Amino acid sequence: MSTRPSVRRDRSHARSKACVLARVLSLALAVSGCPLVSAQSSDAKARGLGGVVVDQNGAPVTGATVTLRETGPSSVEQSTTDARGEFDFDHAPSRGFALTVEARGFEMFERKVNGGEGSAAPLRVVLAPAAFAERVTVTASRTETRLGETAASVVVLSSDELESTAALAADDALRQVPGFQLFRRTGSRAANPTAQGVSLRGVGASGASRAVVLYDGAPLNDPFGGWVYWGRVPLESLSRVEVLRGGASSLYGSGALGGVVQFVPRRPKDKELRLETSYGSQNTPDASLYAGARRGRWDFALAAQDFGTGGYVLTDRAERGHVDTPAASRGADGEAYAGRELGGGLKLFARASYYGESRRNGTPLQFNRTHIRQFVAGGDWNTPRAGDFALRSYASAEVFDQSFTSISADRNTETLTRLQRVPAQGVGLSLQWSRPVGARNSVAAGFEAGEERGASDEIVYTAGRVTSLVGAGGRERSLGLFARDILRLTPRLILTPGARLDRWHIGDGRQTTRTLTRAGATAVVRLADRDETALRRIARGVEAFVAAENLTGRRYAVGRTPVLTLGPPLFVRAGFRFRLGAH
Template sequence: MRTLTLRIAFVLTAAVGAFGQAGEVRVIIRDTAGRQVVNAAAEVKTADGTARPCGSMAEGFVCRIEPGERVSVSASGFAAVEQTLSSEALASGEMNIVLEPAGLRETVVVSAERSEARLGDSPVSIAVLGRVALERTAAPTLDDALRQVPGFSTFRRSSSRNSNPTTQGVSLRGVGASGASRTAVLFDGVAINDPFGGWVQWNRISPLAVEQVEVVRGGASSLYGSGSLSGTVTIEPRSTREPFAFSGEFSAGTQETLSAAGFLGTNYRSWFADINFGRLQTEGYVPVSSEDRGPIDEAAGVRSVNLSGRFGKRFGESGSLFVRPSYFSEDRTNGTPLQRNQTHSRGIIAGGRFERAAGKLGTEFRAFGGTQVYDQTFTAVAAARDAETLSRLQSSPSQNAGLSVRVFTLLGAHSLGAGFELREVRGSSDEVGYFGGNPTSLLGTGGRERSFGVYVQDVFAWGSRAVVAGSVRYDCWANSRGLSATRSLATGITTATIFPDREEDALSPRLSVLYRITPELSLNGSASRSFRAPTLNELYRGFRVGNIVTNANADLRAERAASFEGGASFARGPVYLRGTGFFTEIDRTVANVTLTVTPSLITRQRQNAGKTRSAGFELDAEFRISRLTLNAGYLFADSRITEFPSNPSLVDRFIPQVPRHQFTFQARYAARRWDLGLQGRAAGRQFDDDQNQFRLGAFFQLDGLLNIRVNEDLGMFLAAENIFNSRYPVGLTPLSTIAAPASVRLGIRWK
């Protein structure tokens, strides 16, 4: 008996001794479906609250753990986990951690409000699309993925794959857009809105290169200045902390579509680098409806290439520096033999971030610049659509450069920030005018814009129940060297108009409040003023779409908006609900106003069109149960012209291209070896023109994607867009153009 007792005591002593010693443990991280979670981070939390990173390996991490320490694991889209090492894990040398999907309130907003905050702690309306949601979207372009956010819309309903880039201006909450966006789109902290025209070339960024997209709905000029009149879209680029990481995707499908994208990242000691590349080509489809189609109508498609890299160095945990060069090129067919456009752009971003002490004092900056050339042909099409002749050849070169600096700190319950931005844009439009198929004139227009903005921000946690966020920004800008010159090729006579230099400024405040009635139920409200300065394109460059000519206007002034919103949110377990009512009034709205109408030509001009108003509400819902995730959203927006002194007949007309009703839903089911995603969106009627004569009917579109995992790294997918082949109208000029037919893609994806 004594011998048995001694043996038991010896075994227990050995076990306790082993557990009391430091050991290396392999940490394996998987999701609830048993799949490995990529791009996770693991660290060891010590007893005194400090942390040290774990070493990465092919299938997880290696952590050296002392007695009393815990392993902390986090990953985008998942709830963070802290776990104490068990004696079994120490004995086996392996620790398995399962990550649960994060509730919507737990998603981290990295930069949408220029400060880190949990989504549930933000008093403004923010929609988030993570990498998992993007990977389960059937569409291969970012703009089509973002159409799942209620209120997000481009100038026209059609995808960026099949439409002119000048129709891809973005707006939120029904304020409307022309070619220029009323929403700023940022990538890595720098606006990617076209510096000359304000539209967005969505093919510049492959979804594979994106970690997360945050959509701030409501005026945000108090932080981002001009362009954020209706909100801000912040795109966080993908990165990795692993020694080596690669992701790639290739697909082929109908309409002679080929798509390829890749991400390559590496870390060596304190150095890091990553490269993103993408290629998309599609023959497209014939956009003109069958009843209006003629012999000259052909498919509208695109071929594009994007390439960007990030190369930098970390300085311990205190900061980093990087440089990001980029290149983008695309060639488009626009539906007839002679209508073409192409873009070539090059850019560079140099930036960094430094923190003196965690949360105490830090700064980050971006210096950026780029060049671009946008070329386009315009034609006049015969009424029978059996012939077309050149009417204009146009080349629009532009250059831009800028700098932004932000300083931030924590002071008690206050998160403080301040910064400034400056930018210069130079642009021109060089044209050859044609008549009867022969060149008749040379036209050159252009100018410069210099802008400067400075802002301050305070986010105050008032106890455990309330969050108060306030910010104010002052902007000033100047347009100079505006010129329009025309030379007749027949006579050699040149006429020139020199536009006077001019300056404007704007003050943009915002105050937002969040109050938690209970841990599950919160109320929120916000009031702000915002603005949008006219682009050089609106001031100096005209354009033609079909038989509609839109002239520039060098006398345009900045749009000014006042916005108010209020709502409530509820979160409990797997359920999240949010409802927000909003009211936005825009003064001096820039609109394409019809001047004359003839059977063969409609002439419009950009004008400050009095006042417009967008009022309504939005609803968001999310429900998660086991492996199923359901999202739905609805937007009601009553958007009208409320004042127009120069043309009172337009008062109470609906704002063009804005439906009153929008509905979206997404469903994702993740099994161990496969997953399925469905995306649906619907919109009510809208009008294509300011006089509400050209009505575009309601529509519904359903997309789906099935992904099958061959192994941990390799998967195959089948994507189907417009499953029910809904050929809804996207334009009426008065020529009727329609949406793309049903299409499928088959592809492979590595990690």
């Protein structure tokens, strides 16, 4: 009897058992491995801290800045929410920490979290919309105050409003502020620099501004003539613009007879790149760039702007002659910024900037050129007990050249009559202290000191020949002390008394005329030095205000008299805006 079939059956049975056993073992390994993988991913998440930021409707908030401050040794980390509103930090603090979330259009969120709380589950932050009066703080009144709690007439243009405007220059963007205009109502792209003084509420209708214009606390007004080069401000570098309308001489001196315009630059957060560029007819390119980054306690920023145009002929076609050419211009500016946090609420910074422009004013011999260099250094120290301190120092040097000509009646010939050069230098220092005193009172005090030197050197031509040299110039030193108090008597009644003491010394005044003829003579007139002192007191702001105070409108006609006449466009423009952020 053969045994081969039984052997085969035994072998087949053994193989089937082995297959079943192998499948059972593989399944057991897979099941036992799942908790291991899950535990590993859970541990990985436990090592980090993350969460999501949403609004009250549950929609994710993109671009919110999340700051993590650990207690004990000073340690600060920042993150930015992505398109889903999520943020993430590399590790979760073992001890307590403070979490702060800031986003445009929302109230700031701040919460203290115990150690290990954020690692158990993702944090969920719900932001509430900010009321209009709480949306921004105003520094144009020398103190950080909520917009709804200041008695001064202040208009604030936010970053969103600046981005949505079609304006290419800072002065054009400010035209949406009621009461703002330049001397000749012409934009800075076309007006002569000496006619770019700012007027607020009809005060200051001359080339020299009757309003102080500041960029992060440093003056932009020309040291010699008081006018403003609006092209020095790259629009992409601005966080907001604050316009204080009305007399502010008790805080800023006689230069603020009409008010104050302050440009507040962006503060670098993580990595940020902004670029806006456009191109228009008459060969008119424009570009504005901003780049910022943070490295530990350091932050850096670069900003630049460039504008050029081939221009158009200013004279009507029927009246043009051989001397009429397009009014072309080119202007560019750039700045570099570096800052460092030293701990204890102290931060130091430095900023260097350069601006240059050249214009052809419609004829071959008429032109003007400007070159400005400025260096600013300062610091901010915020302490809970002593108050807030702000220090600013600056130095600037400027050269302005322009020409004057005589044109024949038929506009076919042009003769040079005068060449002018205006060098000017300015240095200054300011220190300010502010501190809340109780729940309804806050005070501010400080001093400003500065020196300006300027001259006007001219070459006079007669019949195409140099006939005389004319020069004039001088120096001014100033010192100002100011103090201000803000008393919130009721939620709708605020009293803001203030006082300022100014002293000027005007010296080295002279005028020189030298005749370049055969019987040439030189006449020198020296002006006596002068010392002036002024005390200004103000108690404006005894004012009851309502929520609708900041609502404004535009009038285009008074009765039957048109105030604004719209003509055909001179330019056709198209462009794009590009922004990139990374963490």
